[in-house]
Amino acid sequence: MTLRLAVIGAGIMGADHARIIAEDLPGATLQVICDASAERARAVAEAHGAADVATDPEAVIARPDVDAVLIASPDETHAPLTLACIAADRPVLCEKPLAPGSAACIEVMEAEIAAGKRLEQLGFMRRFDGSYTEMKAALDGGQIGRALMMHNFHRNVDSPGSWFTGPMAITNSASHEFDVVRFVLGTDYATISAFQPKRSDDMVAPVMMVLETAAGQLVNIEINNNAAYGYDVRGELVGEAGSVMMSTPVYATYNSQLAHAERYAADWRRRYAEAYRLQNRAFLDFAVTGRPSAIAASAWDGYAAAVAGEAGVKALASGAKAPVEMMAKPDFYS
Amino acid sequence: MTLRLAVIGAGIMGADHARIIAEDLPGATLQVICDASAERARAVAEAHGAADVATDPEAVIARPDVDAVLIASPDETHAPLTLACIAADRPVLCEKPLAPGSAACIEVMEAEIAAGKRLEQLGFMRRFDGSYTEMKAALDGGQIGRALMMHNFHRNVDSPGSWFTGPMAITNSASHEFDVVRFVLGTDYATISAFQPKRSDDMVAPVMMVLETAAGQLVNIEINNNAAYGYDVRGELVGEAGSVMMSTPVYATYNSQLAHAERYAADWRRRYAEAYRLQNRAFLDFAVTGRPSAIAASAWDGYAAAVAGEAGVKALASGAKAPVEMMAKPDFYS
Amino acid sequence: MTLRLAVIGAGIMGADHARIIAEDLPGATLQVICDASAERARAVAEAHGAADVATDPEAVIARPDVDAVLIASPDETHAPLTLACIAADRPVLCEKPLAPGSAACIEVMEAEIAAGKRLEQLGFMRRFDGSYTEMKAALDGGQIGRALMMHNFHRNVDSPGSWFTGPMAITNSASHEFDVVRFVLGTDYATISAFQPKRSDDMVAPVMMVLETAAGQLVNIEINNNAAYGYDVRGELVGEAGSVMMSTPVYATYNSQLAHAERYAADWRRRYAEAYRLQNRAFLDFAVTGRPSAIAASAWDGYAAAVAGEAGVKALASGAKAPVEMMAKPDFYS
């Protein structure tokens, strides 16, 4: 069976998803590319051989010739469009975040539970990245003893625009770390503390967070949206008997001008290209079989990341440790 | 259009090719898995959802429901089966080597030229590996000045079996290096010298080769089939103004027992997984469009590697520098 | 002039200091080795050609044939013996910490100020280590912009004994970091927060501290006394335009058993061998000229580290951010 996909949102991420489906995965075709800008939709459709274009996402989701949906439209549309997919019984891979806040995430979970079947896969693609899967395998395999700490560094060249604020560093950028740490450690957060140095200019300063998990581990997250020098994500999982350090895969290094240099990418796409491909492959499988991926994030995971982010914003504002309080996990997501 | 593929040979490489087609690439289906062992063919067919199995490769190649062929059967069958594909007008991706010797490579070229169209893509997958493409891009982009030298190190944990001999290190293992160096430098070889240290046991000792190119560059190739410690391929392209060094992409490193360790794979498949995928994607495109990939190796490149290998064997036996003498390049391959 | 030195304490550190003086530096001779154990003193004296041995440190400090003193005796003796050196007008290089608490550090400062001249150099040898001097040079030279954060990781194979406690990780182990960060950043601390994960055994768990400096920077310090895998000190200075990462100098890496390994030392001495030599050279110069090294730590720096440690212990106990409150800096130390 060949899955007929709709891609909603034809910006950078939507175009990337379309390309992955068209060039890098078997089993699916691009049925519709939908964007508020018909022109943008058409450009992506032509580049990757999609059958049709559209501008109304709700209508697209309801089309009988659409088997599954990929949401890559602006953040605030994620929850409503996901709800539409659930209502239409369409498996959906939604870019993160699931919703701007935890309350909206609960609505999505309630709808999915009411539908009686799992339909949502959330785009926390790092779960499919080799660095994190190796960390998790080393931990689960007993190679480093019990987990004690996880250090995470997330650095961008610069923040996406002047509308980007310090709290957004926590709710938006850090959500990948909030999620993937839970994935690797297999536990939830109990508290969060947040710190921020002062910059000499008006750019958003880094945020440093320290989280305590329910199992008594420490998690360190640095989000530096204006690191200037490159896109750089690092991490280390420290166990009682050893540690695993994330390494950025590179194919070549360069000798010139008195330096031996490893090059940074300017953004995240090269670093996570393979993770996106594996995530999307898992989604196609989920859409065909109805069995959710054991690795991929669910609406519950989207909720957990949202709760951590909300607590982090409070901690940063108050300068004091804040609890990370989650609802009881519905059996549906176990 | 969905391409119907036959995979001939259901050993390690054939199974890998079948998996790539089934899981990692759009646009093709597995029509037949063919192997001398029907059982082995059936195992691969079941694992990857192939439509049919067979034991007679010549018959498979001639089947009307087969659009293109992937040859991964034993080395000595490569040339005859490639000739059968050419005779049947089937685009073929043949694992290296094209043939055990340069004479048989010439036969393949003659058949292809007689057919009047390019049908052969040779499985020198390293041309699609990021290390070599970055080297080539740095050279072509003028970042390191004119090329002076290329150093290549190829190490396996151990040689494939007791039937493996020193000359095979040159004709078989080194063929990847002979090819990819020509690809990166864009030139041909003029001479080859070969050296071999003595081992204390009866395993095949390393071979060290020094080649001079027609353009006056030096190429160093170490083939160490019994390096014991891991599968390790390294290289460096040295220009007049700088150099590019190959790096093995890794996702994690490990701290334990007084060591910070980067792990080696036990064989080549993890290192070149992405190169195989890109190579096979280029083949599917070639099979559909008839336009050969600008990157992939042709029968001419298979001939060039065979000639270098034959000269290397002579150089090793004589202990003296041997010329690498190639026929004039047919216009057909320009 | 050849300086006649007394080394007080003939344990691991005292023996190392004696060796450095005897083998690695010009300008000084070992006049006395003093230890509570005459036997231990004699062993070091014989190994490094010292003229005499003794067991009473106060008497040694007062000897007319002793020009300067190196204190490497147990921590609790540091302050009293330093006071004796000041009273006897002997330049003294005292191993860290200057005193178990900040109050005793103030006494030492008062004595030195009363003496009217600088006599104390404190053994925070990391200030002489290439990693920190490169960080400081990059910062002072404007290469990475204004400093925003400094991340510090200090890991030992295991803690020195069962008497070692969590607060000691802060007052004892972390003092090197407290000092060297002040040295690199050129600022003082305003607050400290401290966190600790739970271990599954009864060993001392790591401590993670986050400090805010008076200039609005963030400093992260992990002290992991039972890291198991090796002696490993890492750090990174993050500026607004780039960062400098500490690298452990190694001379060789090893390929074996499917791993490429860089070896860790089992303790700190190999890592800081050159720093100790440079520190001691600076001390000899100070003892001869009376001009304190611009790099070396003073009693004031010892006080600053003690205050940070005391605040850190409070922060860990309370689970809340604690202020780091220092007395006004005496002009004497400016």
Next chain:
Amino acid sequence: MTLRLAVIGAGIMGADHARIIAEDLPGATLQVICDASAERARAVAEAHGAADVATDPEAVIARPDVDAVLIASPDETHAPLTLACIAADRPVLCEKPLAPGSAACIEVMEAEIAAGKRLEQLGFMRRFDGSYTEMKAALDGGQIGRALMMHNFHRNVDSPGSWFTGPMAITNSASHEFDVVRFVLGTDYATISAFQPKRSDDMVAPVMMVLETAAGQLVNIEINNNAAYGYDVRGELVGEAGSVMMSTPVYATYNSQLAHAERYAADWRRRYAEAYRLQNRAFLDFAVTGRPSAIAASAWDGYAAAVAGEAGVKALASGAKAPVEMMAKPDFYS
């Protein structure tokens, strides 16, 4: 006893030796700095507190207030001045090469043998470098099995001047490699082959040499005097069970402008600073005790390097493998 040293030659190397004696080693004083330029001698003497200056090296060597001699004058003076030291019974540390050719080396050996005692230490300081001592320790300790190959890369930013020629790359630059490989492997050379790519300009092109040892190992030496990008020395010792790779010790790496960079020095002095110090310390010990260092190079080793260089020049000129033929080793040097 304090050794009174004469340093002959006050250029870069002579000044460095004077600095090491004055600042970094106990047990010696600078008695005389001698240079054809009195001005240059005076500058070095003042910088490092030497007692006297002179312009006539032969007279300096004969002075009764000179206990030992450090020769860092131009290459062609090394052998005659060493002979003068032997005649005057002065232990001498002579910069490499011992002589421009093997014949002159034999003269030095004959003089030393006639003197009946070892007086010469040759400045092949790499024997004291941690990279080579770790390689040797791993080999001697059985960690990598029997030695099979040694790869050596020696790269300078640019050649010292227009007078520098291709053969000099072999006789002059390569002598360090010729020596240190013999030291690590504990064997002598049997044959040498030499190759040279073509540069597009008139700078000296790299030379690639392959040597076979008497014990059947292969040694690869690349000398690239105009590598442009930095001073870079690399190496690898490959055994039957594993390998040891040379690593350049660095204290920091730098993140800026889309690159993670490790910096190269512009010349050799930073890389081998510690090796020079250890070499000179061994020389002081030799001068005092009369017992030659077990590590340091002797006149015999200088002869061996000269013979390899002469054979290398022949091999490069002829384009064919040349024998490396040495006289029988005098018992005196065993």
